[in-house]
Amino acid sequence: MQFARLPNLVHDTVYLRPLMLDDMEDWFKYLSNPLVFTHTSWNVHSPGDLAQGAWNAQATSSSPVRFAIARKLDDRLVGTAGFHTVSPENRTAELSYDLSPEVWGQGIATATARELVNWAHECASVIRVQATVLDSNTSSSKVLLRLGFKPEGLLRSYRLVRGTSRDFIMYSHLAGEAAA
Numbered sequence: 422m423q424f425a426r427l428p429n430l431v432h433d434t435v436y437l438r439p440l441m442l443d444d445m446e447d448w449f450k451y452l453s454n455p456l457v458f459t460h461t462s463w464n465v466h467s468p469g470d471l472a473q474g475a476w477n478a479q480a481t482s483s484s485p486v487r488f489a490i491a492r493k494l495d496d497r498l499v500g501t502a503g504f505h506t507v508s509p510e511n512r513t514a515e516l517s518y519d520l521s522p523e524v525w526g527q528g529i530a531t532a533t534a535r536e537l538v539n540w541a542h543e544c545a546s547v548i549r550v551q552a553t554v555l556d557s558n559t560s561s562s563k564v565l566l567r568l569g570f571k572p573e574g575l576l577r578s579y580r581l582v583r584g585t586s587r588d589f590i591m592y593s594h595l596a597g598e599a600a601a
Contacts, residue, residue, distance in 0.1 A: 428488065428540040432532045435499060435524070440489040444498040445471045451499075451521035460558035461519060462582045490520065490533055499524045502533045504541065504550075512548040514541050518561075530564045538568060542596045549596075553579065553589040565592045569599060 430437045440448075445468035452463050452471075465471055487503030502518035516537060520530055541547040552570065554561045566572070570592040578586040 426540075426544055428536045430490075430533055430536045432529060434494070434527065435490050435492055435529055435533075437488040437502070437533065437536070438491055438496075440487050440498075440501060442472060444489050445469070447498040447521075448501060451523075452519065454522060456522045457519065460555055460561070462555065462580055462587070463519075464583045487517075490518075490529060500529065500533070502537055504537070512546060514545075514547050514550055516541075516550050516552045525560075530561070531567055534564055535568055538594050547596065550594045552592045554592065555582070556588040556590055562590060562592075565594075568594065570594045 428437050448471050449465060449468040451457055452461070452465060485503065485505045485507065487501050487505070489498045490500035490502055491498055500518065500520035502516075504514040505517045506513075506515040508514070516534060518530055518533055518537075538550050541550050552561075552565055553576065554565065556575065562572075571594070573591040573593055576589045576591055579589040580587060
Protein backbone atom coordinates (compact mmCIF):
# COMPACT_ATOMS: atom_id res chain seq x y z
CA MET A 422 0.00 0.00 0.00
CA GLN A 423 1.21 3.47 -0.78
CA PHE A 424 0.08 6.18 1.60
CA ALA A 425 0.02 9.95 1.30
CA ARG A 426 0.53 10.30 5.06
CA LEU A 427 1.18 8.20 8.13
CA PRO A 428 -1.70 7.40 10.48
CA ASN A 429 -2.32 9.96 13.19
CA LEU A 430 -3.82 8.25 16.22
CA VAL A 431 -5.63 10.62 18.54
CA HIS A 432 -5.56 9.21 22.07
CA ASP A 433 -4.62 10.62 25.48
CA THR A 434 -2.01 8.01 26.41
CA VAL A 435 -0.63 6.37 23.24
CA TYR A 436 0.46 7.13 19.68
CA LEU A 437 1.46 5.16 16.57
CA ARG A 438 5.04 5.00 15.34
CA PRO A 439 7.12 2.58 13.26
CA LEU A 440 7.76 -0.76 14.93
CA MET A 441 11.46 -1.08 15.78
CA LEU A 442 13.76 -3.95 16.70
CA ASP A 443 14.01 -2.51 20.23
CA ASP A 444 10.28 -3.26 20.67
CA MET A 445 10.59 -7.02 20.23
CA GLU A 446 11.15 -7.85 23.93
CA ASP A 447 8.06 -5.94 25.09
CA TRP A 448 6.00 -7.36 22.21
CA PHE A 449 7.06 -10.94 22.98
CA LYS A 450 6.46 -10.45 26.70
CA TYR A 451 2.79 -9.55 26.37
CA LEU A 452 2.11 -11.95 23.46
CA SER A 453 3.38 -14.75 25.76
CA ASN A 454 0.91 -13.76 28.48
CA PRO A 455 -1.82 -16.46 28.63
CA LEU A 456 -4.51 -13.73 28.66
CA VAL A 457 -3.31 -12.62 25.22
CA PHE A 458 -1.93 -15.89 23.84
CA THR A 459 -5.23 -17.76 24.26
CA HIS A 460 -7.18 -15.44 21.96
CA THR A 461 -4.60 -14.94 19.20
CA SER A 462 -3.07 -17.10 16.51
CA TRP A 463 0.49 -16.00 17.31
CA ASN A 464 2.98 -18.84 17.61
CA VAL A 465 6.22 -17.22 18.70
CA HIS A 466 8.92 -18.72 20.87
CA SER A 467 11.32 -15.80 21.23
CA PRO A 468 11.56 -12.08 20.54
CA GLY A 469 13.59 -12.95 17.43
CA ASP A 470 10.52 -14.62 15.93
CA LEU A 471 8.88 -11.18 15.82
CA ALA A 472 11.75 -9.31 14.14
CA GLN A 473 10.18 -9.62 10.67
CA GLY A 474 7.41 -7.33 11.92
CA ALA A 475 9.81 -4.43 12.43
CA TRP A 476 9.83 -1.52 10.01
CA ASN A 477 10.97 -2.49 6.51
CA ALA A 478 12.27 0.38 4.40
CA GLN A 479 12.24 -1.93 1.35
CA ALA A 480 8.50 -2.63 1.66
CA THR A 481 6.41 -3.02 -1.49
CA SER A 482 2.78 -2.04 -2.00
CA SER A 483 1.69 -5.55 -0.99
CA SER A 484 3.97 -5.85 2.05
CA PRO A 485 2.42 -6.12 5.49
CA VAL A 486 2.39 -2.82 7.36
CA ARG A 487 2.50 -2.84 11.16
CA PHE A 488 2.95 -0.04 13.67
CA ALA A 489 3.91 0.15 17.31
CA ILE A 490 1.32 1.45 19.73
CA ALA A 491 3.57 3.26 22.17
CA ARG A 492 2.91 5.07 25.44
CA LYS A 493 3.35 8.83 25.18
CA LEU A 494 4.86 8.87 28.67
CA ASP A 495 7.94 6.73 27.94
CA ASP A 496 7.65 5.54 24.30
CA ARG A 497 7.30 1.92 25.51
CA LEU A 498 5.46 -0.51 23.23
CA VAL A 499 2.06 -1.59 24.58
CA GLY A 500 0.60 -2.95 21.36
CA THR A 501 0.87 -3.29 17.61
CA ALA A 502 -1.57 -2.71 14.79
CA GLY A 503 -1.56 -2.77 11.04
CA PHE A 504 -2.41 -4.79 7.97
CA HIS A 505 -0.89 -8.25 7.60
CA THR A 506 -2.45 -9.23 4.27
CA VAL A 507 -2.55 -6.59 1.56
CA SER A 508 -3.81 -6.97 -2.01
CA PRO A 509 -3.32 -3.82 -4.11
CA GLU A 510 -4.95 -5.57 -7.10
CA ASN A 511 -8.18 -6.12 -5.16
CA ARG A 512 -7.78 -2.99 -3.01
CA THR A 513 -8.19 -5.02 0.18
CA ALA A 514 -6.26 -5.25 3.44
CA GLU A 515 -6.66 -7.36 6.56
CA LEU A 516 -6.52 -5.45 9.83
CA SER A 517 -4.80 -6.92 12.86
CA TYR A 518 -3.96 -5.58 16.28
CA ASP A 519 -2.85 -6.77 19.70
CA LEU A 520 -2.48 -5.06 23.07
CA SER A 521 -0.79 -5.69 26.37
CA PRO A 522 -3.33 -6.46 29.11
CA GLU A 523 -1.96 -3.51 31.10
CA VAL A 524 -3.79 -1.14 28.71
CA TRP A 525 -6.98 -3.09 28.07
CA GLY A 526 -10.22 -1.20 28.64
CA GLN A 527 -8.79 2.24 27.78
CA GLY A 528 -10.26 2.56 24.29
CA ILE A 529 -6.87 2.05 22.64
CA ALA A 530 -7.89 -0.85 20.37
CA THR A 531 -10.97 1.02 19.18
CA ALA A 532 -9.14 4.30 18.55
CA THR A 533 -6.26 2.54 16.78
CA ALA A 534 -8.48 0.38 14.58
CA ARG A 535 -10.64 3.41 13.69
CA GLU A 536 -7.59 5.41 12.61
CA LEU A 537 -6.14 2.55 10.57
CA VAL A 538 -9.43 1.78 8.82
CA ASN A 539 -9.95 5.43 7.89
CA TRP A 540 -6.29 5.71 6.86
CA ALA A 541 -6.55 2.69 4.55
CA HIS A 542 -9.75 3.92 2.91
CA GLU A 543 -8.65 7.56 2.55
CA CYS A 544 -4.92 7.30 1.88
CA ALA A 545 -4.56 4.03 -0.04
CA SER A 546 -7.97 3.75 -1.70
CA VAL A 547 -8.56 0.40 0.00
CA ILE A 548 -12.14 -0.63 -0.74
CA ARG A 549 -12.41 -3.47 1.77
CA VAL A 550 -10.77 -3.75 5.17
CA GLN A 551 -11.38 -7.15 6.68
CA ALA A 552 -10.50 -8.78 9.96
CA THR A 553 -10.60 -12.37 11.11
CA VAL A 554 -11.06 -13.04 14.80
CA LEU A 555 -10.79 -16.30 16.70
CA ASP A 556 -14.31 -17.26 17.72
CA SER A 557 -13.22 -17.11 21.38
CA ASN A 558 -12.02 -13.49 21.16
CA THR A 559 -15.22 -11.66 22.08
CA SER A 560 -13.38 -8.46 23.05
CA SER A 561 -11.92 -8.06 19.57
CA SER A 562 -15.29 -8.79 18.00
CA LYS A 563 -16.81 -6.00 20.11
CA VAL A 564 -14.16 -3.54 18.91
CA LEU A 565 -14.93 -4.32 15.27
CA LEU A 566 -18.69 -4.13 15.73
CA ARG A 567 -18.29 -0.80 17.55
CA LEU A 568 -16.50 0.53 14.44
CA GLY A 569 -19.23 -0.56 12.05
CA PHE A 570 -17.61 -3.74 10.74
CA LYS A 571 -20.14 -6.27 9.50
CA PRO A 572 -19.87 -9.92 10.51
CA GLU A 573 -19.80 -12.08 7.40
CA GLY A 574 -19.83 -15.47 9.01
CA LEU A 575 -18.02 -18.27 10.73
CA LEU A 576 -14.97 -19.63 8.93
CA ARG A 577 -14.85 -23.21 10.15
CA SER A 578 -11.37 -24.67 10.68
CA TYR A 579 -10.00 -21.57 8.93
CA ARG A 580 -6.46 -21.57 10.32
CA LEU A 581 -4.20 -23.80 12.32
CA VAL A 582 -3.45 -22.15 15.63
CA ARG A 583 -0.42 -23.74 17.22
CA GLY A 584 -1.24 -27.03 15.52
CA THR A 585 -5.01 -27.04 16.18
CA SER A 586 -7.62 -26.21 13.56
CA ARG A 587 -9.64 -23.25 14.83
CA ASP A 588 -12.78 -21.37 13.81
CA PHE A 589 -12.64 -17.66 12.99
CA ILE A 590 -15.28 -15.01 12.37
CA MET A 591 -14.83 -12.81 9.30
CA TYR A 592 -15.69 -9.11 9.54
CA SER A 593 -15.51 -6.43 6.84
CA HIS A 594 -15.63 -2.67 6.54
CA LEU A 595 -16.16 -1.06 3.13
CA ALA A 596 -15.07 2.35 1.91
CA GLY A 597 -17.93 4.80 2.37
CA GLU A 598 -19.10 3.20 5.60
CA ALA A 599 -18.38 5.40 8.59
CA ALA A 600 -15.93 3.98 11.10
CA ALA A 601 -18.07 4.92 14.09
